[in-house]
Amino acid sequence: MKVTAVGELHLTGRPASPGLVLSRLFVLDDDTQLSVVSRPVGNPGIEAERLRKAISVAVGQLEEFSRRAESDAQEILEFQIEMLGDEALAEGAFAAIADGVGAEAAWRATLDSQVEQYSKAEDEYFRARSADLADLRDRVLRVLSGEGQESVPAGTVLVALDLPPSRFLGIEWQAGSAIALAGGSPTSHVALLARARGVPMVVGLGADLMRVPSGQEAMIDGERGTLVVSPSEATRAAAKSRETEIGKRRAIAEKFQHAPATLPNGEPVMVMINTAGPDDLVLLDPAICDGIGLVRSEFLFHGATLPDEETQYGAYRRILEWAGRRPVTIRTLDAGGDKPVRGLTIDDEGNPFLGTRGIRLSLLKPDVFRVQLRALCRAAVHGNLKVMLPMVATPRDLSQARAHMGAVVADLASRRVPHATPPLGIMVEVPAAAIAIDRFDAEFYSIGSNDLTQYVMAAARDIASLADYADAADPAVLSLITRTVEHGRRTGREVSLCGDAASDPAIVPHLLDAGLRSLSVSPEAVGLVKAAIAGALDR
């Protein structure tokens, strides 16, 4: 939910290193704009010599960093030194120089193409290496242009498009420093360094970040992945108390995180995680959870074109392989409402939350839906997959979706493509489904408490002034949850809950009272939720 207070700007990205900092922003110059200085190009011999020299100076700088660095940083620097010292890296540049291109342009073009190749890699680990290549590119370009190292004021929130590791190492990090990146990745080398040094960091804040001027006050939350520019007094006060709270709770969470969750009477409770895609799993230890209760497949649909079957299959497979034998519930595309997808969702519906979203959209676009179902059925052989339909309101929604899956499975079988038929369940988030749950012959139920609450309370989730109505512990909402749980118990079908309510330790006791024994929560909430289940937190 986007909170709004007068004068505040809220940006949401991905958490890369935990911690809360209130400080001034310092916008780092965009290094990709390092100009190819217009100087006369010397003869190929001279240009080649300039490049050779610049590379060796750059290697020297990195070796100097490496002597001063801690062990984590040393390994990263060693990788960069090896790359830069490998003749194969500059081969293309020297060939271009022989053809009359200047050292700067030749080096830039060669490294640009390397950066691009890495940025297209399927694996996030390799994709994140594009930042290392860009770092090497810019380091050598700075040497060629005769520029020195930059300085960053101590105790500021450094703002940049991306931050190369060697620049991180060139900065003196003090308490009160933090990093906010428009791009970047939580698996980049620089994120690793930030975590090791305890520098809070948020990545993927988007292009809007670069429009904020230096000197503005901002609050960065490396745990939630948010940045608030010009925070109000209220926001600051909330942050202060949260900081104290975070410290206390982190200690409790760490104690409970790795053990299976049990009620005070010893009864087990499944605690699964919600995820927005395989990239977010890279840093997580699967051992902290009993599986994935919700994969939001929307992450695949943010590109310029719709994802093809292979792309989807690859992503689902990576998620299943991460989870091993643990169950993984992937929700089919839940576009529409507050989640538009270009070229797919319907733009100008008067009330998009009550519009063509979730399964309604999938049934309207069977070609798109069947590609997703095919990819899911193929991926199902790689783990314990379940498929869940969002926004189901009538039994017809379920039966039509099941017919599509049947057709997809029949086709895969006739072509002898390896596949499996995953159990098909529904989200219980439309009151019509919760009230008449016995009409829905699904193989499992997952309560989507965010939408269920907004529909029961008739209060849209995106209107901040109505936030008080958005209470999943309201008796009306809880009675529908209880109803669903009882139906599941009677018919022997699993019922879990995957909305924000499950991640809120204050609401968890109500959910347990309603009979739920399976919760799916945001990964950072796992420890606290387990503590709440064990009754180790103040109610």
Place this chain on the structure above:
Amino acid sequence: MNNGIATDNAAKGAILIAHEVGLHARPSVKLTKLAKTFSSKIELGLSEDGPWIDAKSIVKVMAFKAAKGSTLHFRAHGGDASQAVAALVDLVRRDFDESHGGG
């Protein structure tokens, strides 16, 4: 799978990567540094039929983007070919002496 076959001054070997994140930055540094300690020409491929790349070049090794579960094939020519292949296969079998991923 790891079978080292040595003939006069050529050797081959293959091994499955079990390392959590595949042939990534740190493993690649270790692999190329080890390869460079041998005088033989050492090449690396993802299948028995290549394509083959110079196992002493980290730029080329990284460009392979070999993921966990790929099989690495080594072939070497030169005086210390069989020692080289044995050492490289062993490095991969030891999981690059890393107990965890990352890097």
